Amino acid sequence: MPSHADWVQSTAVDAVQPAPTAYALQPQNPPSFTWSRHPKATDSTVYTIEIRRGSEAPARYTTTRNWFLPTTKLEHGTYAWRVVASNAPTEWSTERGFVINPTSSVFEVPDSATMRARASRSRPRMQAAGFLPYSQWDAARIAERGVAYKNLGNDVIRRIPNPAPKDSLWTLTAAGGNTAAFVAQQASIHELINKTSEQLEAATLMYRLSGNQTYLDEALKRGDELAALSPSGPTSFVNQDQGTRAIALALSKATDLLDGKIDGSRRARWIEVVRLRGIDMYNDLSGNNGRLDQFPFDSHGANNLGFLALVASLMLNEFPEAAVWFDFSTRAYIHSVYAWSGPEGGYSQGTYYGGAAIDGAVRIWDPLTQLTGVNLFEKPWAKGFTKFFVHFVPPGQQTHLFGDGHEAKPYAPMLKALASRVASSEARWYYNNLTAAEAQLTLLNAPYPLPVMRYTGPVNAPPNGAVYPSIGWAAMHSDLWNPVRTSLYFKSSPYGAYTHSHADQNGIVLMRNNKLLLSETGWYDYYGSPMWSSWYRATKAHNAITFDGGVGQPTTGNTLNLRRKGKITAFSNTATLDYVEGDATAAYDGLLTGATRKVWYMRGKDQVVVLDKLSSLTARSFEWNFHAPVAITKNADGTSTIVNGTESLCIRPLTSGTTFETRVGATPKAGTYEAHAAYTRPSATSAEFLMLLDIGCKKPAVSLTTTSTGRTLSVGGQTIVLPR
Structure with a gap:
C-alpha cells in the first residue's frame, strides 16, 4: 500500500480518524490525539508528535502507538499538531488545529508507571474509599443504602440453591458457525455466567459488609464453580468472549476483596484461571500491534479492553503477565472510551447498546478509579454520554432508539446508576426524575456520598x-x-x-x-x-x-x-x-x-x-x-x-x-x-x-x-x- 501525502487519513473506512481537527473546541483538556498508522509502519515504528500553541516552539513527544494522550493539561489557546513516523522521517502529516479554552474540562491521566504503582498497593485494592461495614453506618448512609443492603442480603440467600454452570451444559463450538442453536447457546452461557458472577460478587460484598459466614461460604462455592470451567471449553474466549471476561473479572474481584479468607490452593487455582483467560483476551487485543488502535469500531473488543485493564490492575504482582496487560490496556482504554462518538458524548450504535455500555462502565469504572486514581465518570465524554441519555431516553420513555434493541424497554436502574456517578446539572436532574432505584449491587459498590449529590449548582431541565x-x-x-x-x-x-x-x-x-x-x-x-x-x-x-x-x-x-x-x-x-x-x-x-x-x-x-x-x-x-x-x-x-x-x-x-x-x-x-x-x-x-x-x-x-x-x-x- 503506497503512502500518500496526508498519510494519517487512512483510505480504509473503518480505520481510526485523525483527531482533533478543524480547529474545534475540545471538551477535554488535554485532548486525545489519534491518527492512522503510516502505511509502511511495522511493530517497531515510533511516532513523533509535535504540538504547538500559536507561534510558540512546538513540544515533541514520542509513542509506539498511533495515539497520544498527554499526562498534563494544556494552557488555553489555539494549537496545531502534526506527526511523523520513524520509518518515513520526512513525511510529516498535514498540520491540524484545535482550541483549548476555559470551558475545556481538565482530565489528566498519569503515565502507566505511576498508575501501576498506585494499583499495586496492599489488598483489598478495589474497595471504595470510605468503605465501612454495615455495623458502622450512620443514619444518613442507612437512609440511602439500608434497603439495598437488606434486599441484596436476602437475594444472595435466596439464590444459594441456584444451579452451577458446567461445561457439560453446552456442546456447540464457534467452529460450527453462527447458527440459531449456537446463538441460543451463547445467550445461555452469557445468562448463567453473569448470574453466577453476580452472585459471587454479591456474596463477597455482603461478607465484607456483614461478616456473616454464610456469605463467605457462598462466595467460595461460586468462585470454585467459575474456576472449574475450562478456559478452553465452551466458555473459552473463542467460543464466548463475554463469558471469559466475566469469569476473569469476577474471580479477580473476589480474590482481592476476600484476601486472607481464601486458602492457598484455592487462591492459586483461581488466579491461574484468571491468568489463562487473561492471556486469551490479551492475545486477541494485542494482535496487529494493538488492533483497536487502528480499527476501534469493535463493541466486544472495546469492552474487553476495559475488562482486561481492571483484571490487570487487580492481578498486579500475582503473575508477570499482569504488568504487561496493564501497560498495554489501561491508558489505552481511558483514552479510547468514545469510539462510538466524538468527545462530546453520545452512542452511535443506539441507546440499547448504549445501555450495555453503561453496564460495563459501572462494573469497571468504580473499581478502576480506586485502583488508578483516574475517575472515568469525570471524563468530559462521560458527562456528555449522560446528557445524551437525558435527551434520548428521558424519564418515563418506554422504548430505546435507533439500532438493534430499539424496541426494548430501557432499564431505569442502570440509567440511575450512570446519573448517580456524574456531578453535573443534567445528571442531577436525570437522577431526580428517574423514579426507579439503582440496582442493589451497584449502589452498594458506589462511592459514598454519591458523586451526583456533590453537584451544588442550579438543577434545571436541560434544553428541549x-x-x-x-x-x-x-x-x-x-x-x-x-x-x-x-x-x-x-x-x-x-x-x-x-x-x-x-x-x-x-x-x-x-x-x-x-x-x-x-x-x-x-x-x-x-x-x-x-x-x-x-x-x-x-x-x-x-x-x-x-x-x-x-x-x-x-x-x-x-x-x-x-x-x-x-x-x-x-x-x-x-x-x-x-x-x-x-x-x-x-x-x-x-x-x-x-x-x-x-x-x-x-x-x-x-x-x-x-x-x-x-x-x-x-x-x-x-x-x-x-x-x-x-x-x-x-x-x-x-x-x-x-x-x-x-x-x-x-x-x-x-x-x-x-x-x-x-x-x-x-x-x-x-x-x-x-x-x-x-x-x-x-x-x-x-x-x-x-x-x-x-x-x-x-x-x-x-x-x-x-x-x-x-x-x-x-x-x-x-x-x-x-x-x-
Missing part, C-alpha cells in the same frame, strides 16, 4: 432541543421536564448502518406522552438473523425514504456501511421552533443523487413539518414510509390517522401527487402489533414530499405561498420559510 453532530442524532422535545411531552427524534449518522446501527439515515421517531406515534419496527431476535437482515435493519422498516417497492439504503458488507452515511447539515433550537436538516445521499451508495430531509418542530403549536427532496439519474417511484404500533387509518381526503391510546397523529401531505399505500412487514414479535404504510409519488428522476405531522389531530389552518425566493408555509398562524 439538542444535537450530537459526531453521531448525527437530534432530539426535539416540547418540554423535557413534562412527562406528557412530545418527543421527536432524528438520525442521519456518519456511522451509517455499521454493526448494530440500522439503515435509517434521515429517519424519525415520534412520541407523545411516551406513546409511540411513528415507530421503528421489527425486533432483535439475534444479530445476523434472516429477519434482522431482510427487515429489522432495512430502511423500509423505519420512517425513512425508499423507492421502487422498498429499495433503501444498502447494508451488505458491514465495513462498507461506514461509507453509506448520513450527516446533520444544520440544526437550530429556539423557544418556539426547532429545525434539523440531514443529508443521506451517501447512504444510498450511488442509487440516488440526492436525499435530504428538513424537519421543523413548531413547539408552540406542537406540529411537525417534514420536507424531503430526492433525485436520481434513473426514474424512481419514491416512498415516504411510516409505521405505528397500532392501526393506521386511511382517510378519504388523502390524510391518515394513528391513534395510540389517548394520543393521536394525523399525517397530511401538503403538496399534490402523493398516494397512500398500505405495506406489509415482517411478522412482529409475539404480543405486539405493527402497522406499515407509505405515501408514494409517480416514477420520476426527482421528487418532493412535504408532510404535516399534526400531533393531536388538531387540524390547524395551513397555507403554502410561493414567493420569488422560496415558499412560505403557515401552520396554525406560525410561519416558516421553505427552500425552493
Whole structure:
C-alpha cells in the first residue's frame, strides 16, 4: 500500500480518524490525539508528535502507538499538531488545529508507571474509599443504602440453591458457525455466567459488609464453580468472549476483596484461571500491534479492553503477565472510551447498546478509579454520554432508539446508576426524575456520598432541543421536564448502518406522552438473523425514504456501511421552533443523487413539518414510509390517522401527487402489533414530499405561498420559510 501525502487519513473506512481537527473546541483538556498508522509502519515504528500553541516552539513527544494522550493539561489557546513516523522521517502529516479554552474540562491521566504503582498497593485494592461495614453506618448512609443492603442480603440467600454452570451444559463450538442453536447457546452461557458472577460478587460484598459466614461460604462455592470451567471449553474466549471476561473479572474481584479468607490452593487455582483467560483476551487485543488502535469500531473488543485493564490492575504482582496487560490496556482504554462518538458524548450504535455500555462502565469504572486514581465518570465524554441519555431516553420513555434493541424497554436502574456517578446539572436532574432505584449491587459498590449529590449548582431541565453532530442524532422535545411531552427524534449518522446501527439515515421517531406515534419496527431476535437482515435493519422498516417497492439504503458488507452515511447539515433550537436538516445521499451508495430531509418542530403549536427532496439519474417511484404500533387509518381526503391510546397523529401531505399505500412487514414479535404504510409519488428522476405531522389531530389552518425566493408555509398562524 503506497503512502500518500496526508498519510494519517487512512483510505480504509473503518480505520481510526485523525483527531482533533478543524480547529474545534475540545471538551477535554488535554485532548486525545489519534491518527492512522503510516502505511509502511511495522511493530517497531515510533511516532513523533509535535504540538504547538500559536507561534510558540512546538513540544515533541514520542509513542509506539498511533495515539497520544498527554499526562498534563494544556494552557488555553489555539494549537496545531502534526506527526511523523520513524520509518518515513520526512513525511510529516498535514498540520491540524484545535482550541483549548476555559470551558475545556481538565482530565489528566498519569503515565502507566505511576498508575501501576498506585494499583499495586496492599489488598483489598478495589474497595471504595470510605468503605465501612454495615455495623458502622450512620443514619444518613442507612437512609440511602439500608434497603439495598437488606434486599441484596436476602437475594444472595435466596439464590444459594441456584444451579452451577458446567461445561457439560453446552456442546456447540464457534467452529460450527453462527447458527440459531449456537446463538441460543451463547445467550445461555452469557445468562448463567453473569448470574453466577453476580452472585459471587454479591456474596463477597455482603461478607465484607456483614461478616456473616454464610456469605463467605457462598462466595467460595461460586468462585470454585467459575474456576472449574475450562478456559478452553465452551466458555473459552473463542467460543464466548463475554463469558471469559466475566469469569476473569469476577474471580479477580473476589480474590482481592476476600484476601486472607481464601486458602492457598484455592487462591492459586483461581488466579491461574484468571491468568489463562487473561492471556486469551490479551492475545486477541494485542494482535496487529494493538488492533483497536487502528480499527476501534469493535463493541466486544472495546469492552474487553476495559475488562482486561481492571483484571490487570487487580492481578498486579500475582503473575508477570499482569504488568504487561496493564501497560498495554489501561491508558489505552481511558483514552479510547468514545469510539462510538466524538468527545462530546453520545452512542452511535443506539441507546440499547448504549445501555450495555453503561453496564460495563459501572462494573469497571468504580473499581478502576480506586485502583488508578483516574475517575472515568469525570471524563468530559462521560458527562456528555449522560446528557445524551437525558435527551434520548428521558424519564418515563418506554422504548430505546435507533439500532438493534430499539424496541426494548430501557432499564431505569442502570440509567440511575450512570446519573448517580456524574456531578453535573443534567445528571442531577436525570437522577431526580428517574423514579426507579439503582440496582442493589451497584449502589452498594458506589462511592459514598454519591458523586451526583456533590453537584451544588442550579438543577434545571436541560434544553428541549439538542444535537450530537459526531453521531448525527437530534432530539426535539416540547418540554423535557413534562412527562406528557412530545418527543421527536432524528438520525442521519456518519456511522451509517455499521454493526448494530440500522439503515435509517434521515429517519424519525415520534412520541407523545411516551406513546409511540411513528415507530421503528421489527425486533432483535439475534444479530445476523434472516429477519434482522431482510427487515429489522432495512430502511423500509423505519420512517425513512425508499423507492421502487422498498429499495433503501444498502447494508451488505458491514465495513462498507461506514461509507453509506448520513450527516446533520444544520440544526437550530429556539423557544418556539426547532429545525434539523440531514443529508443521506451517501447512504444510498450511488442509487440516488440526492436525499435530504428538513424537519421543523413548531413547539408552540406542537406540529411537525417534514420536507424531503430526492433525485436520481434513473426514474424512481419514491416512498415516504411510516409505521405505528397500532392501526393506521386511511382517510378519504388523502390524510391518515394513528391513534395510540389517548394520543393521536394525523399525517397530511401538503403538496399534490402523493398516494397512500398500505405495506406489509415482517411478522412482529409475539404480543405486539405493527402497522406499515407509505405515501408514494409517480416514477420520476426527482421528487418532493412535504408532510404535516399534526400531533393531536388538531387540524390547524395551513397555507403554502410561493414567493420569488422560496415558499412560505403557515401552520396554525406560525410561519416558516421553505427552500425552493
